[in-house]
Structure formats: C-alpha cells, structure tokens
Amino acid sequence: MRNRFYFQPKYFLYWLLVFALGRATFLLYHWPRTSQLDAASVARTFIYGVRLDGSAAAYLCLLPFLLLVAAGWFPKLRVARIIGVYTGVMGTLVALLTVADVELYRAWGFRLDNTPLQYLSSPAEMAASAGSSPLGLLALIFGGLLLAGYWLYCGLLTPLPPQPARFGRLRAVAVALLYSLLLMVPLRGGVQQIPVNQSDVYFSTTHPFANHAAINVPWNVVQSMPLGELQQNPYQYLPDTTARRLVAQLYLPAADSGPAPRILRMPRPNVLFIVLESFTAKLVGHLGGERGVTPTLDSLARTGLSFRNIYASGDRSQKGIVALLSGYPNQPTTSIIKFPRKTENLPNLARSLGAVGYQSSFYYGGELAFANMKSYLLAAGYQRLVERQDFRRRDQNSKWGAHDHVLFGRLLQGLRQQPAPFFATAFTLSSHEPFEVPMRPRFAGTSETNLFRNSVAYTDHALGQFLRAARQEAWWGRTLVVIAADHGHHLPGNSGGHEPAKFHIPLLLTGGALQPHLRGRSIATFGSQTDVATTLLAQLGLPTQEYRWGRNLLAAPPVAVPGGFAFYCFTDGFGVVQPQGAVAFDNAARRIIERDSTVTRQQLRQGQAYQQQSFDDFLGR
Structure with missing residues (x-):
C-alpha cells in the first residue's frame, strides 16, 4: 500500500x-x-x-x-x-x-x-x-x-x-x-x-x-536565459574611433605632470580595505552632509587623508564591490557579477597583491552567495572567506547575519593570526534595510530616514571601536587602512535615482603606514570607485595597466578633465560629474534628464563615449 x-x-x-x-x-x-x-x-x-x-x-x-x-x-x-x-x-x-x-x-x-x-x-x-x-x-x-x-x-x-x-x-x-x-x-x-x-x-x-x-x-x-546577455552594444552614440579617443583622453596624464606624491612610509604595508554598506555623503559631516551622524569618519578626515568628491560607480552592493576591487565600471541594465565567466577575466586587488606575496581574506557577516559575490571573490583569488555560516549562531543577530560590531571583532581576531603582508577586506551590513541595529537610537522617531541615520551612526560607532582597538595591535604601524562605501543612498532627502547626491560617498585613508605629514590633508579631485584600485597599486609601486578604467587620484588630473571626473550608472542611464557640474542622461529615451547650466557639450560627449566603450568592454569579456 x-x-x-x-x-x-x-x-x-x-x-x-x-x-x-x-x-x-x-x-x-x-x-x-x-x-x-x-x-x-x-x-x-x-x-x-x-x-x-x-x-x-x-x-x-x-x-x-x-x-x-x-x-x-x-x-x-x-x-x-x-x-x-x-x-x-x-x-x-x-x-x-x-x-x-x-x-x-x-x-x-x-x-x-x-x-x-x-x-x-x-x-x-x-x-x-x-x-x-x-x-x-x-x-x-x-x-x-x-x-x-x-x-x-x-x-x-x-x-x-x-x-x-x-x-x-x-x-x-x-x-x-x-x-x-x-x-x-x-x-x-x-x-x-x-x-x-x-x-x-x-x-x-x-x-x-x-x-x-x-x-x-x-x-x-x-x-x-532571463539575464538576457546582449550581444550588440545598444549605446552607440559616437563613431568608435571618436569614442575611443575621448575615453583615452580621460586617462591621459598631463605632459608636464610630475610624479604623484608618496603617502606611505614603507613600500609593502599591510592593506586593510573596509567597505561600508550604503554610506552616503549626505550623512558625513566632513563631506558637507549632516553633522553628528558619523563622528568616526569625521575624526579620520582630520587625522588621515580624505577625498571630498568621490562617487559610487553604481547603486548596488555587488556593483560597488566590483568597482572597488577590480576598478571596473558598472553596466546600466545588468551587472557583470552575474556572469562568472566574465568576472574571472577581471583584474582584482586580491590577485594583484597576491602576486607579490600578500595573504588575502574577505570578511562579511552575511551570505556571500548574495548576488554571486562568492564566485567573484573566489575567482579573484581570495585565500580565505569568512561569512555568515562562520559566525556562532548567537552572533547572527541581524536579519542579514552578524551585526557590524561582531564582524569587526572577528576581523580583529583574524588579523592577529594573518601573516604579513596581508590584504584583508571587510564588508559591513548593518546599515542595509531594514536598519535594525543593536544600539540605543541616537535619533528619535521611527521614520525610515531616522532608522537609516541610526544604522549609519551604529556602524560608524562600531568602526570607531574597532580602530581604537586596532591601534593597539602590533600590525597597525605597518598597515594602510582604506575606507570607502559600496554605494550611496536615496535617503535622506529621497534623491532621485539619477541624481549625483545619491552617488556621492566617502573615501578615506588612515593607518600607521600613512606618512605623518599628510594626515589631515583633503583631496579635492573628482573621482570614482573605479579609481581606488589604481591609486592604491600606484602607491605600492605595482603595475596598473590591467585597471584601464581607473586613474591615480593622487596624480595630476588629465588635461581633458582638469579637476577630475566621475562616471556612474543607474537603471539604463548614466551620469558624469566634474567640478563645473553634473549631467544625467537616459539611455532608453536618449535624452538628458538633468544638466547643470555650466556643463559643456563636451562633458556629455565624454559620458556617451564612456558608456559606449565600457559596455563594449563588458560584451567582450
């Protein structure tokens, strides 16, 4: 029966x-x-x-x-x-x-x-x-x-x-x-x-x-099948020769520019890369945002090296991770991380540093399977991955996994045992929706904006506790700490999906390996997440040719963009920010969404060329 x-x-x-x-x-x-x-x-x-x-x-x-x-x-x-x-x-x-x-x-x-x-x-x-x-x-x-x-x-x-x-x-x-x-x-x-x-x-x-x-x-x-990988570039705005020329000019250093300043006390320091979830410049005081939300970051701007005009390449975590670690721009309707066979061909800091003896690790309190990040990190050559399943069950106290103070505690413990030189990456998660954090609210009320403020304040506090403890560690004196956000946020203020304010993020360098006389210096050049890997490798004296979509933020900017530039993608559109202003363009409608009166036609053409050439590169991977 x-x-x-x-x-x-x-x-x-x-x-x-x-x-x-x-x-x-x-x-x-x-x-x-x-x-x-x-x-x-x-x-x-x-x-x-x-x-x-x-x-x-x-x-x-x-x-x-x-x-x-x-x-x-x-x-x-x-x-x-x-x-x-x-x-x-x-x-x-x-x-x-x-x-x-x-x-x-x-x-x-x-x-x-x-x-x-x-x-x-x-x-x-x-x-x-x-x-x-x-x-x-x-x-x-x-x-x-x-x-x-x-x-x-x-x-x-x-x-x-x-x-x-x-x-x-x-x-x-x-x-x-x-x-x-x-x-x-x-x-x-x-x-x-x-x-x-x-x-x-x-x-x-x-x-x-x-x-x-x-x-x-x-x-x-x-x-x-649903990914709908395109075989032809839908963003053909200019003749290919013109687009290639305009993009090349964006990365061509000035003929009379001298060598970039050296910011490190030693040639091969440890590198600790901390990626902050959703940290928008709108909540960072030293970037012109609200005061009192991120006292740790604001303090680091006074004691470290800060960059005032850095923009996220996209609007999602997986896009920001690829932009930061591979120096690779985002795509407007998809993400390269969805295609492991493409990401296997990308350069990556873990691989570049591993080639000269760095030991690599990646720490995250959530599940690395999210958005195919695990396949990307393993293909990149990370030797050790720590994720949600590696934390004690009682420490998985967030909807997403382990809250940030737990993550930083695990990171501190792991770095004590990691051979030098090391390249360690930590990715926070507590400032992600639903913004539930294990700390007494600093901002009263249950509005989504205040919940977000509290979550950012909590992560900033956890970061501060970690850095205070790290300064007592033996490895601190030989370590460069890079702190950046994975992307910005529409809150506070409900910035539109195309607005530059949504993409403006912090970037700071600190740590014992930083030259003392550079501490407190602020860099005004405009740049993108895709420039971070190139800047770091240049300081370490390592090749940067693979990172063709990044430039050294500490070097003189190109003649074509005297104050630097940042390119970002949103859903089927792009934006370009330069000192004179910003322009946002809708790829589907083929029209300008928003444009500052000081923006030139050349800036729009540079953005169109960048969109066209970067997507060509994506298709060819």
Whole structure:
C-alpha cells in the first residue's frame, strides 16, 4: 500500500543520479584537468554541486508530481505512460546539453549557458564551430548517457504501482501534494534567505576548473536565459574611433605632470580595505552632509587623508564591490557579477597583491552567495572567506547575519593570526534595510530616514571601536587602512535615482603606514570607485595597466578633465560629474534628464563615449 508513495522521492533521486552521471562524464572528458585535482576536490564537486543538482531536479519533478496529485483524485488516470514519455524527452535534452557542454568547455573555458543562442540565426557559423569536434566520440557519449538514464529509470521507477484500492482520494491527494510542496526546499537550494546560485557551489580558491565542474549545466542554461546577455552594444552614440579617443583622453596624464606624491612610509604595508554598506555623503559631516551622524569618519578626515568628491560607480552592493576591487565600471541594465565567466577575466586587488606575496581574506557577516559575490571573490583569488555560516549562531543577530560590531571583532581576531603582508577586506551590513541595529537610537522617531541615520551612526560607532582597538595591535604601524562605501543612498532627502547626491560617498585613508605629514590633508579631485584600485597599486609601486578604467587620484588630473571626473550608472542611464557640474542622461529615451547650466557639450560627449566603450568592454569579456 505504501509503495505507490515511494515513487515521488525515488523520482527526485533519479534526477540526482542523472546529474551525478553527467558530472562524472564532464570530469572524465576533461581528465587532464581533473587529474590535477586531489581526490578531496573531485569529491567536493559532487558534494557542493548537489545543491544546484537538487534545484534542477526539483524543477524537473514539478510536472510529474502534479500529475500524481491528479491521479490521487482520479485513480484510473494512466499517468505512468505520460511520466515515462516526459522523462524520456527531458532525459534526452539533459544528455544533449551534457554532451554539448563537455566539448564547448574545451574551447570556451566556461560551462554551457545561453551563449550558443547567438548562433541560431547563423547555422553556417554554428556548423563551422562544430567542425573540429570529435563527433563520433560525442555521439558515443550521448548514446551511453541515454542508455544509462533508461537503465536507471527501469530499475528504479518501473512499474508504477497502482493506488491501493482502499486508500481514500483525499489521503492520496494530500500525500502527493505534500511531496509537491516539499519541492520548494530543493528548488531554492535550501531554507536560507537567498535562493541558490552559482556562488553556492564554488569552493576552491586555487582551481577554477573544480568550481566549474560543480555547476549543474541544465540549471545554468535555464538560469542564464532571463539575464538576457546582449550581444550588440545598444549605446552607440559616437563613431568608435571618436569614442575611443575621448575615453583615452580621460586617462591621459598631463605632459608636464610630475610624479604623484608618496603617502606611505614603507613600500609593502599591510592593506586593510573596509567597505561600508550604503554610506552616503549626505550623512558625513566632513563631506558637507549632516553633522553628528558619523563622528568616526569625521575624526579620520582630520587625522588621515580624505577625498571630498568621490562617487559610487553604481547603486548596488555587488556593483560597488566590483568597482572597488577590480576598478571596473558598472553596466546600466545588468551587472557583470552575474556572469562568472566574465568576472574571472577581471583584474582584482586580491590577485594583484597576491602576486607579490600578500595573504588575502574577505570578511562579511552575511551570505556571500548574495548576488554571486562568492564566485567573484573566489575567482579573484581570495585565500580565505569568512561569512555568515562562520559566525556562532548567537552572533547572527541581524536579519542579514552578524551585526557590524561582531564582524569587526572577528576581523580583529583574524588579523592577529594573518601573516604579513596581508590584504584583508571587510564588508559591513548593518546599515542595509531594514536598519535594525543593536544600539540605543541616537535619533528619535521611527521614520525610515531616522532608522537609516541610526544604522549609519551604529556602524560608524562600531568602526570607531574597532580602530581604537586596532591601534593597539602590533600590525597597525605597518598597515594602510582604506575606507570607502559600496554605494550611496536615496535617503535622506529621497534623491532621485539619477541624481549625483545619491552617488556621492566617502573615501578615506588612515593607518600607521600613512606618512605623518599628510594626515589631515583633503583631496579635492573628482573621482570614482573605479579609481581606488589604481591609486592604491600606484602607491605600492605595482603595475596598473590591467585597471584601464581607473586613474591615480593622487596624480595630476588629465588635461581633458582638469579637476577630475566621475562616471556612474543607474537603471539604463548614466551620469558624469566634474567640478563645473553634473549631467544625467537616459539611455532608453536618449535624452538628458538633468544638466547643470555650466556643463559643456563636451562633458556629455565624454559620458556617451564612456558608456559606449565600457559596455563594449563588458560584451567582450
């Protein structure tokens, strides 16, 4: 009587086994790379990959499970044949994707996604691309996968037992429906806050191939469809030669400019990079914002090196992280971090510093799977990641994870054990919505603006406590501390999505490695998050050529932009800020949204050229 209701969990298991077989096929097909992995790493490709396998299996189980719900009410309904045909069709499609993937990975270096769709309108090119493939071997693998899938199905799932005669319809429907509802858990990869994504299966800091092997190909193909990766640049405002020339001028140093001042007491200091969630200049006193909200940052401006006119590259955390660590501009309708195969080609401070002996770590109180950040950080070469699951459960006292004072405590503990020179990055989270913080409110009232003020004040306070403790540590005297925001905020004042005020953020340098005579100095040049990596590497005497979208903020600005410039993106639009004013442009409507009267036509052309060229670069990654 119970055997009929074993079918659904066994059907889910069937797809897990099919996907495990596909992964084994991938590893064997690429044996030269697989042989470079140790046995534990090979095993982890299956262990970590099971989350995406389970999500894909859950999607494939939805229709058969709903058919079994209907069969519970209509016992004579012959669903076994329908499920068999459906499984055969889906199994053939999975086998086809598996075979296409194992060969395309050899040529492309990334797992199959929606990229082949661009060839559907060019069958000749598609045939030419497949010309060098070992078609006989691939056909043999395809046939083997079909036979294995058929054998598994026959051995595990046939025949489908009839529904027991005395088993009531309501009970039968209830059991089948319960199994269907339980699919929601594997479908989203578990019960965590953020649905499963590629980051959840990335585990290796040294072998990108191992991370790639853990990806489920059918899931990856379907997941990539809504991303709508463009193949042509929709932002063709100028002839390409003109756009390239205008962008090159933005980074061309003045002919008579001398060397940039040295701000460090030593050539290879430790670097501690602190990224503050949503810290808008509107709440930072020394940047002309409200007084009394960020006393720590305002104090650092008097004792460190501050930059008054820095703007975020975008309006989301994942965009700010890429801009700060890779010096890479944002995209107006998507984000490069959604495409791990693109972010693997980006430069990154962790990799640049790691090449000269720096030990790297990244600390975050939340889940790094959020917005694919984990895959980005692992591809960047970070050697150690600390995230929500690494904190004690009692310390996960925020909706997002561990509050900032807990994060800074863990950071302080970790830096005591980290070999020098180190490059450590910490990313706060408490000033993110819903702005709940473990501190007595400094600003009365429950308005969203005051809740936000209190959350910023709390993080500023936690940062101050951390810095006071850090100054007592042995590593402080040889450490440069870089403090920047990931993006700004519309509060207070409800700035429009295109307004420069929403993107204005703090950037400060402090620490024992800073030259004493530069402390308290303020830099007026206009710049972007994309300039931070270049500025830091230039001070360390390291190459910056890979960071083509950044300039040294401490060097003389280019002749084309005497006071510097900042470019930022919002939803299908961009803005350019220079000392003479700002202009915001709507890409969809192809018109100016807002423009200061002092802004020249050349500034708009520079923004259009930047948008055009940066998106060309994104498409080519």
